[in-house]
Amino acid sequence: xxxxxxxxxxxxxxxxxxxxxxxxxxxxxxxxxxxxxxxxxxxxxxxxxxxxxxxxxxxxxxxxxxxxxxxxxxxxxxxxxxxxxxxxxxxxxxxxxxxxxxxxxxxxxxxxxxxxxxxxxxxxxxxxxxxxxxxxxxxxxxxxxxxxxxxxxxxxxxxxxxxxxxxxxxxxxxxxxxxxxxxxxxxxxxxxxxxxxxxxxxxxxxxxxxxxxxxxxxxxxxxxxxxxxxxxxxxxxxxxxxxxxxxxxxxxxxxxxxxxxxxxxxxxxxxxxxxxxxxxxxxxxxxxxxxxxxxxxxxxxxxxxxxxxxxxxxxxxxxxxxxxxxxxxxxxxxxxxxxxxxxxxxxxxxxxxxxxxxxxxxxxxxxxxxxxxxxxxxxxxxxxxxxxxxxxxxxxxxxxxxxxxxxxxxxxxxxxxxxxxxx
Numbered sequence: 001x002x003x004x005x006x007x008x009x010x011x012x013x014x015x016x017x018x019x020x021x022x023x024x025x026x027x028x029x030x031x032x033x034x035x036x037x038x039x040x041x042x043x044x045x046x047x048x049x050x051x052x053x054x055x056x057x058x059x060x061x062x063x064x065x066x067x068x069x070x071x072x073x074x075x076x077x078x079x080x081x082x083x084x085x086x087x088x089x090x091x092x093x094x095x096x097x098x099x100x101x102x103x104x105x106x107x108x109x110x111x112x113x114x115x116x117x118x119x120x121x122x123x124x125x126x127x128x129x130x131x132x133x134x135x136x137x138x139x140x141x142x143x144x145x146x147x148x149x150x151x152x153x154x155x156x157x158x159x160x161x162x163x164x165x166x167x168x169x170x171x172x173x174x175x176x177x178x179x180x181x182x183x184x185x186x187x188x189x190x191x192x193x194x195x196x197x198x199x200x201x202x203x204x205x206x207x208x209x210x211x212x213x214x215x216x217x218x219x220x221x222x223x224x225x226x227x228x229x230x231x232x233x234x235x236x237x238x239x240x241x242x243x244x245x246x247x248x249x250x251x252x253x254x255x256x257x258x259x260x261x262x263x264x265x266x267x268x269x270x271x272x273x274x275x276x277x278x279x280x281x282x283x284x285x286x287x288x289x290x291x292x293x294x295x296x297x298x299x300x301x302x303x304x305x306x307x308x309x310x311x312x313x314x315x316x317x318x319x320x321x322x323x324x325x326x327x328x329x330x331x332x333x334x335x336x337x338x339x340x341x342x343x344x345x346x347x348x349x350x351x352x353x354x355x356x357x358x359x360x361x362x363x364x365x366x367x368x369x370x371x372x373x374x375x376x377x378x379x380x381x382x383x384x385x386x387x388x389x390x391x392x393x394x395x396x397x398x399x400x401x402x403x404x405x406x407x408x409x410x411x412x413x414x415x416x417x418x419x420x421x422x423x
Contacts, residue, residue: 010123028154038104043087049077055086066113080112084129093296102134131303142242156319165256166236168228176227223254262287282306327379331360332370334386353415
């Protein structure tokens with residue numbers, strides 16, 4: 001017997017029992033972004049490694065420790081994408097999507113990071129990204145956050161909190177960076193090994209430290225909002241006013257810096273306390289310098305990404321995940337003639353009712369065995385077609401969930417009868 005091949009650690013299968021919840025969440029996301037006028041852009045899973053070094057930053061954990069990078073047969077360094085924004089910007093520059101244009105885009109698919117697998121964090125994970133290019137005012141920042149609030153409402157989620165901060169511009173951060181270095185250098189003996197290594201290279205990342213012994217030190221660190229330039233201050237104040245006017249609650253978090261180098265001005269996270277340590281469900285912010293950094297013209301830009309695994313888990317825990325619809329009906333066909341006719345009848349019913357979720361029994365079997373399959377399928381109703389029903393052009397309908405009498409209806413009335421029983 002051959003040795004069983006196991007899956008790759010941290011790369012999970014999504015089984016048929018779970019995919020209906022994924023599909024429902026994905027449907028809400030797609031419908032929402034379409035309602036706001038956003039268009040889909042699909043980009044490759046594999047990109048040149050240089051793209052992520054230039055965009056994310058070479059002294060970030062992602063580039064230094066977490067990327068799946070390999071040399072192809074031409075000895076070119078390629079990487080499985082660890083995030084989507086860089087690839088979207090690369091595609092926009094390559095195809096001239098940004099010059100004198102405004103773009104509202106979305107994309108979705110798998111991302112890859114070599115991290116320690118744990119609940120809510122995997123080595124292959126899925127994101128849903130929304131990105132806007134060519135609009136610089138706080139109104140588009142507000143629209144993106146209103147869109148996320150719309151998604152939470154559509155999914156029945158209220159266990160999420162919006163945290164906001166502003167990082168200012170790269171120029172305004174210079175003095176803040178120096179003050180951070182001086183502050184943490186004065187407390188060098190309190191830094192963990194990772195923070196000490198980051199101090200000179202990327203001191204703002206110390207504010208994102210999760211080390212328990214660092215939390216008091218981080219809490220007393222200088223605040224970036226005290227170093228904002230006047231335009232960033234006005235932008236941030238305008239965003240807060242728009243959100244307040246829309247009734248969207250938020251918390252200002254001066255320690256929120258995000259883990260990627262390309263962010264500027266607005267940064268945000270939607271967090272929850274329902275998923276343990278992995279509390280961020282949606283994260284994003286402005287990256288006004290990234291397009292130019294990757295070879296395009298100076299272009300204001302902002303976006304967010306939702307971690308699908310975390311959102312699906314949150315939906316199952318706190319939303320309406322248990323209400324995901326399954327099969328409406330399972331067609332039991334007893335006898336060879338009825339079995340052949342059942343396939344044709346089912347096709348006619350699906351054509352008549354696009355909403356109908358109907359499975360036809362395959363492979364024959366006794367009446368009893370077919371009913372066991374019907375019950376196991378999770379269908380709400382069993383449609384029964386035997387030789388007598390076939391001759392009379394009728395069908396039996398028996399509820400499988402809860403109470404209800406079996407009834408018999410003529411073929412032309414099947415759809416209306418099923419609708420009445422499942423609605």
